[in-house]
Amino acid sequence: MNPTLTNKYDFIPRYFQLALANVLSNIMIPVANLVSVIFLGHLEEINNFTGVILAGNLLNFLYFVLLFLRMGTTGVTAQAVGRDDREEMLLIGLRNGLVALVLGIALILLQYPLGELGFTILNVPLEIKSSGLAYFNTQIWGSPAVLLNFVLIGWFLGREKNGLVVLLSVVGNGVKIGLDYLFIINLGWQSMGAGVSSAASQYILLLVGLIFFCREFQWLEVISVAFKIWDISAIKSNLTLNGNIFISNLVLLFISLTFSYQGVQMGMLVYAQNSLLWQIISFNTYFIEGIGFGTESLVGNFKGKGDSHQLAPLVSFSVLTALIVGIFFGGICILFPDSVFRLFTNHTEIISKINTFVPWLVLALVLSSIDFTLEGYFLGLAQGHTLRNVSLVALFIGFAPVNFAAVKFSSNHILWLSLSLFYAIRTMMFVVKLPSTFRNDLDNMSATLPALEANPLLTLAFGETREQIIVEKLGVGEDVENRRI
DSSP, X not given: OOOOHHHHTTTHXXXXXXXXXXXXXXXXXHHHHHHHHHHHHTSSOHHHHHHHHHHHHHHHHHHHHTTHHHHHHHHXXXXXXXXXXXHHHHHHHHHHHHXXXXXXXXXXXXXXXXXXXXXXXXXXXXXXXHHHHHHHHHHGGGHHHHHHHHHHHHHHHHTTOHHHHHHHHHXXXXXXXXXXXXXXXXXXXXXXXXXXXXXXXXXXXXXXXHHHHHHHSOHHHHHHHGGGGXXXXXXXXXXXXXXXXXXXXXXXXXXXXXXXXXXXXXXXXXXHHHXXXXXXXXXXXXXXXXXXXXXXXXXXXHHHHTOGGGHHHHHHHHHHHHHHHHHHHHHHHHHSHHHHHTTTOOOHHHHHHHGGXXXXXXXXXXXXXXXXXXXXXXXXXXXHHHHHHHXXXXXXXXXXXXXXXXXXXTOHHHHHHHHHHHHHHHHHHHHHHHHHHSSOHHHHHHHHHHHHHHOHHHHHHHOOOHHHHHHHHHOTTOOHHHHOO
């Protein structure tokens, strides 16, 4: 029996609760960082201000590529919730937590070469490098907590603990602001104080998060499943998913760094204009990520329950919502350009010529909004290979050739075209892949396997082997024969 229209869209209240929790959580991060910058910006030594900004960017790059720990936790946790598999929920958190801990310790051990390499590439004056390294070498001691918090937040999102996610964000960022004032202003620790406050606030956030985790599961439950953490097939599946998301994140980071670098090569005015426009894209992304993470949680939950009929209405509603957000921010920039851009700078030479590139900004906002929402959808299905493949294809077919032309002709318009093509190709590939996800698991597998065997080009395009399809549809370690009807 076909579900009624009301039943098909009864997820909307849950959807907005998840999206709102994620948006609030995301926005608090740049607000807290802005307060740190304000404190440092009012010190006499400008080197502390500049050094912390540069070191903060280096750490943000590192943490961005490691964000797969959060992205790869939410969807699979939501699937376990949908199946009402309490043991699997716990194992997902423990396995990803172990990976986060190992990576965090590795960052601490590699802090010297990472810091030296980063500031050598930036080629900054010695006094700025000294202040930057003081921040970098103290803040990075918080990396195990940062990465473990990625897992905890992703795990709570997968279980739709929306209020808790907002609470943790308020606690973590509120503590950071208080410690910034204590260490930077009162104790005068300058850039080192900013690093200490960041690291300490992450450990406090981790402690609070673990308290709520322990309220969900008793210690005896953890001990009872501890030996299952080392299940080889589950570990392989987990590493494969996280590895694919990691590659996709690397591509996105490469795109943003290349876009910024090419702008510098075209002159400081172009770089300033692009940086200003990129701020709008970044701010829009905080909202779109909220939509994407909300979509990921619900998709995972529906997949776990086997409610495939809910997927098409969900993705349609999510894309429509994201499109409205992108058009809203783009429309403001078109209708009130002076008011918007004067919030960032009062340099007339930048603002007066920036309108030329606003149409490109609007296009990028619309395409990226749809793109990142669909990314959240496929994360909910735990299809990391899809993210990896669409990112690599969009990089080599869309971005790279046009970016080369932008360099050759020194054209900022072509540079923005390369960015737009990257988003457009990712979006189109996601859309092509969508219909196959709407069928139920066994029908989807029976329809997909013969197509892959008959046409190897499909395997090249989407990277799905027969084994991957079986694992994706029936779950790692399950007996295929036992699932046949």
